[in-house]
Amino acid sequence: MTLRIAEQENEWINRDMPLTFEYEGQQIEAYEGDTISSALWAADIKVLGRSFKYHRARGLLSFANHDVNALMTDGQDTNIRADVIPVTHGMQLTAVNTDGGVLKDKGRYIDKISAFLPVGFYYKTFHKPKWMFPFWEDKIRKAAGLGKVNFNYPRITRAKRYAHCDVLVVGAGASGLSAALEAADAGSQVILVDENRKIGGSLTYDMAADVNTGSLLKQLTENVLNHPNIRVIADAYAGGYYTDHLVPIVEKRGITKVRAGSIIVASGVFEQPPVFRYNDLPGVMLSSAAQRLVNRYSVKPFTKGIVVTANDYGYRAALDLAAANVEIVAVIDMRQTGADGDLTAKVKQAGIAVHLGSCIYEVVPTSDKMGVSAVVVCAYDEATAEADLHQQVVLHCDGVAMSAGWAPAAALLYQAGTQMRYDEAVQQFVPNQLPDGVFAAGKVNGIFELEQRMLDGKRAGAEASRYLGKTTVSPVEVTAHRGNSPSHPYPIVNHPKAKNFVDFDEDIQVKDFINAAKEGFDNIELMKRFTTVGMGPSQGKHSNMNAIRILARIRDLPVEKIGSTTARPFFHPTPIGHLGGRGFHPHRLTAMHEWHVKEGAVMMEAGVWMRPAYYLPAGVKISNQQAVQQEALAVRKSAGMIDGSTLGKIEVFGKDAAAFLERFYTGKFASQKVGNSRIAMLLDEAGVIVDDGVAVRLDQDKFYVSTNSSNAATVYREMQRNLQLWGMQVTLVNLTGVMSAMTLAGPSSRSILSEVTELDLLDEAFPQGAYREALVAGVKARVMRVAFVSDLAFEIHVPSSAGLHVWQKIMDAGKTYGIRPFGTDAQRLLRLEMGHHLISHDTDGLTNPFEAHADSLVAMDKPFFIGQRSLKILQKKPLKKKLVRFVLDTNFSEMPKECNLVIENGEIAGRVTSISFSEYVNRVIGFAFVLPEQAKAGNQFAIRTDSGRMEMAEVVEDAFLSLSQG
Amino acid sequence: MKLLQCPVNGIRPVSEFTYGGEYREMPDADTCSDKEWATYVHHRHGAPGLKKEWWYHGPSGTWFIAERNTLTDKVSRTYLYGQENKA
Amino acid sequence: MQNVVLQSSVAFAQTSLKPELGFINGMAIANRYADPDVESRHAAKLTICDVSCLSxxxxxxxxxxxxxxxxxxxxxxxxxxxxxxxxxxxxxxxxxxxxxxxxxxxxxxxxxxxxxxxxxxxxxVLRNDASFILSGELLDELLAQVCAIDLSGPMLADNRLAMTSIAGVSVIVLRQEVAGQSLMRLWCDGTFGVYLWETLLDIIKELGGGPVGFNQFFNSN
Missing domain, CATH: 3.30.70 (Alpha-Beta Plaits)
Known part of the structure; x- marks a missing residue:
């Protein structure tokens, strides 16, 4: 039997485009434009899922993505919200959270034992006997959760993009449309966003059989779509509000981050259900769900139904259903005073009985417990929330439309920092104090009547325009709400057998709140977490207000004293792929990158740089470790070259250049000769070593300073800042990416270099630590003699555009000498062999120069340098640790690792900072922090390995190279 | 994401900037006591309120001061070091 | 400089596209990647051109x-x-x-x-710029994906330039009108050149455009 009816005026389905899809193994017919749920309902399939905890059969509730009764999977996606996801031809769906299909779900037996599974049961039950808990925990964990993660989910990039506008209007209902038009007319660029496929909000379904609604909708829609200043983004939701009006709009294709000059929130309200026993059976739904079903999808919610309402809205829905020829047996009004006279008359005229001061005490299920067969209607006492069983009647029906009131969709307002207040006239939280540039309009602002809503939108649009300094419009007066409250203060019907649901995501009933309060969880935040109300996938959209009202009654406090929990971004669950976007990961390449890759370099990330760790040339079968040792040996025996382009390089020019360096670094530069280099050690204000580089004096007032690769940006930034503070005449230029640098090292380095340059490279002309400028391979180069990896080494700097050329020429010249390119792994070993520590590898966030044998680099007699005063204070105190070189005992069994501890008398005395086997020296060598009294050359100390063994090491004074025979 | 105004480059998203710590006056390193120096180096004021902060605009390499209320996260003004009076 | 062939910092990213090479200011550059009509279509729709070689x-x-x-x-x-x-x-x-x-x-x-x-x-100031021309009808769509600020509006009007961040890299940008077409000029540190070229080109290709060689905008040798 089909529940599809004749074409409705503004239906969203396209009857010319039939589709088919599969649900739970059954073929279903649908139309383009149907959502999965609307198509299923049209096919009279009402069991759309099983609830999370008790596995109760569920159908439509809000039909607006305010609940997850209908959560399905197609094998790839686990979070298909059938109520709002359109049907695509050939879909194959099953309900999640079932074992054996949605109808025969084995989990349905849990409903029978639900008495043993109240809220918070997992805190108390199954803990004794203790040894059994892991068994129960495994069972409970398997039962929890909705859907199965698909570990083969394909990686699809959903690019993010930015958009900018003057006014962002969230929600395209009557107020949103009016607000957008007003702001656009005033000259603002407007972006209007709505999560529904088509704009119009409740104008698309809430007519109360008024024929004018359709033409109003058409007019507003056309005006908006044709307005040059308005960009409409439909089928997308505003995910959250971030500082300075940044709102991510989540579309299927990806997130658009809108930066707006101002924002108007016209997001409407969530319908809240009245609470009575078995209000969750398939066939019982919110009135607005019934209206959407009929007016958008031309599907009857039921054949013969009841409307139960605690506000005037149920009457409106009844009129819409009657106009679509749905049989309504009666309207059950929980209020003694009933509804607006006009509405009541229209309902009665349609032949529908009206019962005032009555409630649904309980729904009578069908024999399979998966549908509605009748309702038990009783007289209702609003004060006590009790049904009077002495006055009852059973009405037969196959469905119920229910209304009780609304909760504002105020998430974005809360996130923006809006102060809300509780308005008694509408029994709703409304904005009280809005932040600058944030405006609210329509039902979320407590305005419900249609004309007033449009005026309220106009008002907000005008206010936003004024805020932005656009042409001012005369102020708009909006009338406060008159008549019956759109929300009922307490639409709850007590029942001794419970199963009167408040939160359908989490299967929370009224008694759960009472029990939570009894246990002391009686403020809104604790209540939420103990009962888990509002913590399901809908995050309280359909349950929040009822929860607050129940707690208020338990505590005998007014609603505003209870307050509300806040709503966090994102408004709906958002795929992580959307949040990731493209994932920009900038990286830097040196000029020689291509050469490294061709030569088999294994590249590694050093910060944002790509550097060769070692080389495995094609066709050569060696292990990584062998490659590293070979590269290092080449430097010891003949020559090697490393690409050091990542080094920080800063030009410090000006009259005060030397004076600046003297204040910035620990050393002396005033008397440094042109053509010489000096160590440039940088401390922070606490006296901790930050960086050590080399400063070369190019000229009287020109220095070329290098820094460790990882510190380049920081050192340059700090130089800039201190330059301002000290007001000195210096200009700084960061040449890190501008110059390529390469270090040619080893006994043959001089011979190789001399083949590509005319420069005199002998010791007398070019001593250790000297700097020269010359053509190398035809390119103007800055050349330094350095001794970091080898006693004889030359560091060559050339402009990057010539870097590859110079590198290639040197490698060519070195072929006959057996030159090897070497990477960072070999460099680590080589500098270790030379006895050089690495800042921030062998030193940490607390190491001062006195602990690291750097006393000689500190010129305490200067008038000022960064960290000086701290060093003066530290000098007066005893040392706590000292960095020493060590060799490991030759008879070691287990190689210690970096960070293994030095143990002395059962206490931690230090740790290993660097350690490596050196083929050249034929010993395991390293650096370690030890106690000052352990630091003498020849002293033995113990290192505890990962497995707990103690390996002995000996402090060594001289560089390790002197230990080798060669 | 927050917007911040660089005095030279204008309003930009905060992702273009690096925070440089609170702006603090250094005591005279020659004459202050050890305790005063240690307080300057290691202690910070945690109480919320209007603070002067160093900020660095990365793409242009511009250092400037921002006066920010750390409770409301509102920046009242920004200016280049030494140009407080012109702000 | 005898026999010194300079490299564009972006060259490494372009070799796989097999461009026809030329020489400008001593630097090997990509003159053309495809037939002129293909490149013209790219230029109209959305394109990137490496002009790092300019003096x-x-x-x-x-x-x-x-x-x-x-x-x-x-x-x-x-x-x-x-x-x-x-x-x-x-x-x-x-x-x-x-x-x-x-x-x-x-x-x-x-x-x-x-x-x-x-x-x-x-x-x-010595410099090693990677520099690009970006143009085409979909230019604003490309920029929307890589830049958080609004480069389509007043920010770059009246001969203004901006120092900002594109795809995570610090850049200088400005807009020029050349023969009625809006072009964007972009400079960044050359060591980011390959990354920026590849990142922008990926998006350009997705949007239906493609790279063009130096010849598209300049009459070179």
Whole structure:
């Protein structure tokens, strides 16, 4: 039997485009434009899922993505919200959270034992006997959760993009449309966003059989779509509000981050259900769900139904259903005073009985417990929330439309920092104090009547325009709400057998709140977490207000004293792929990158740089470790070259250049000769070593300073800042990416270099630590003699555009000498062999120069340098640790690792900072922090390995190279 | 994401900037006591309120001061070091 | 410089596209990637062109402006703006730093770099720019995906330039009108060149565009 009816005026389905899809193994017919749920309902399939905890059969509730009764999977996606996801031809769906299909779900037996599974049961039950808990925990964990993660989910990039506008209007209902038009007319660029496929909000379904609604909708829609200043983004939701009006709009294709000059929130309200026993059976739904079903999808919610309402809205829905020829047996009004006279008359005229001061005490299920067969209607006492069983009647029906009131969709307002207040006239939280540039309009602002809503939108649009300094419009007066409250203060019907649901995501009933309060969880935040109300996938959209009202009654406090929990971004669950976007990961390449890759370099990330760790040339079968040792040996025996382009390089020019360096670094530069280099050690204000580089004096007032690769940006930034503070005449230029640098090292380095340059490279002309400028391979180069990896080494700097050329020429010249390119792994070993520590590898966030044998680099007699005063204070105190070189005992069994501890008398005395086997020296060598009294050359100390063994090491004074025979 | 105004480059998203710590006056390193120096180096004021902060605009390499209320996260003004009076 | 072949910092990213090569200012560059009509379509729809090879000169310091004026170079008056002196592009970065760029056939930058040295209040700035032209009807869509600020509006109007971040990389950007078409010029540190080229080109291809060689915008040798 089909529940599809004749074409409705503004239906969203396209009857010319039939589709088919599969649900739970059954073929279903649908139309383009149907959502999965609307198509299923049209096919009279009402069991759309099983609830999370008790596995109760569920159908439509809000039909607006305010609940997850209908959560399905197609094998790839686990979070298909059938109520709002359109049907695509050939879909194959099953309900999640079932074992054996949605109808025969084995989990349905849990409903029978639900008495043993109240809220918070997992805190108390199954803990004794203790040894059994892991068994129960495994069972409970398997039962929890909705859907199965698909570990083969394909990686699809959903690019993010930015958009900018003057006014962002969230929600395209009557107020949103009016607000957008007003702001656009005033000259603002407007972006209007709505999560529904088509704009119009409740104008698309809430007519109360008024024929004018359709033409109003058409007019507003056309005006908006044709307005040059308005960009409409439909089928997308505003995910959250971030500082300075940044709102991510989540579309299927990806997130658009809108930066707006101002924002108007016209997001409407969530319908809240009245609470009575078995209000969750398939066939019982919110009135607005019934209206959407009929007016958008031309599907009857039921054949013969009841409307139960605690506000005037149920009457409106009844009129819409009657106009679509749905049989309504009666309207059950929980209020003694009933509804607006006009509405009541229209309902009665349609032949529908009206019962005032009555409630649904309980729904009578069908024999399979998966549908509605009748309702038990009783007289209702609003004060006590009790049904009077002495006055009852059973009405037969196959469905119920229910209304009780609304909760504002105020998430974005809360996130923006809006102060809300509780308005008694509408029994709703409304904005009280809005932040600058944030405006609210329509039902979320407590305005419900249609004309007033449009005026309220106009008002907000005008206010936003004024805020932005656009042409001012005369102020708009909006009338406060008159008549019956759109929300009922307490639409709850007590029942001794419970199963009167408040939160359908989490299967929370009224008694759960009472029990939570009894246990002391009686403020809104604790209540939420103990009962888990509002913590399901809908995050309280359909349950929040009822929860607050129940707690208020338990505590005998007014609603505003209870307050509300806040709503966090994102408004709906958002795929992580959307949040990731493209994932920009900038990286830097040196000029020689291509050469490294061709030569088999294994590249590694050093910060944002790509550097060769070692080389495995094609066709050569060696292990990584062998490659590293070979590269290092080449430097010891003949020559090697490393690409050091990542080094920080800063030009410090000006009259005060030397004076600046003297204040910035620990050393002396005033008397440094042109053509010489000096160590440039940088401390922070606490006296901790930050960086050590080399400063070369190019000229009287020109220095070329290098820094460790990882510190380049920081050192340059700090130089800039201190330059301002000290007001000195210096200009700084960061040449890190501008110059390529390469270090040619080893006994043959001089011979190789001399083949590509005319420069005199002998010791007398070019001593250790000297700097020269010359053509190398035809390119103007800055050349330094350095001794970091080898006693004889030359560091060559050339402009990057010539870097590859110079590198290639040197490698060519070195072929006959057996030159090897070497990477960072070999460099680590080589500098270790030379006895050089690495800042921030062998030193940490607390190491001062006195602990690291750097006393000689500190010129305490200067008038000022960064960290000086701290060093003066530290000098007066005893040392706590000292960095020493060590060799490991030759008879070691287990190689210690970096960070293994030095143990002395059962206490931690230090740790290993660097350690490596050196083929050249034929010993395991390293650096370690030890106690000052352990630091003498020849002293033995113990290192505890990962497995707990103690390996002995000996402090060594001289560089390790002197230990080798060669 | 927050917007911040660089005095030279204008309003930009905060992702273009690096925070440089609170702006603090250094005591005279020659004459202050050890305790005063240690307080300057290691202690910070945690109480919320209007603070002067160093900020660095990365793409242009511009250092400037921002006066920010750390409770409301509102920046009242920004200016280049030494140009407080012109702000 | 004898027999020295300079490399564009972006060259590594382009070799797989097998461009037809040429030489500008001693640097090997990609002249063309595809047939002229294919490239014209790309240029109309959305394209990126590597112009790193153009000759540049940069200088900063309190005396930089005066030094350039003394050499007869007309400068833009306000900070973060650009102008043309004859055909040379003159950019004022902040208030006291200048970057000049010659189109091909002009030797102004070469001349300045030979005549000017760092001195009192003047610092000649060596640079290694990766530089691109971006153009096409979908340019704003590309920029929306890589830049958080609005580059389509007043920010770059009236000869203004901006120093901002694109795809996580610090860049200088400005817009120019050439033969009625809106072009975007972009400079970044050359070591980011390959990353930026690849990142932008990926998006350009997704949007239906493609790369163009130097010949598309310049008549080279």
């Amino acid at each position: 540049r000169f940069a200088i900063k310091g309190p005396a930089a402006a005066d030094t350039l004026k003394a050499k007869g170079v007309e400068l833009p008056a306000s900070a973060n703006s650009w102008s043309r002196h004859d055909e040379t592009l003159v950019m004022r970065l902040g208030s006291s730093e200048f970057l000049l760029e010659d189109p091909i056939g002009v030797q102004q930058c070469k001349g300045l770099s030979e005549q000017l040295q760092s001195g009192d209040g003047v610092h000649v």
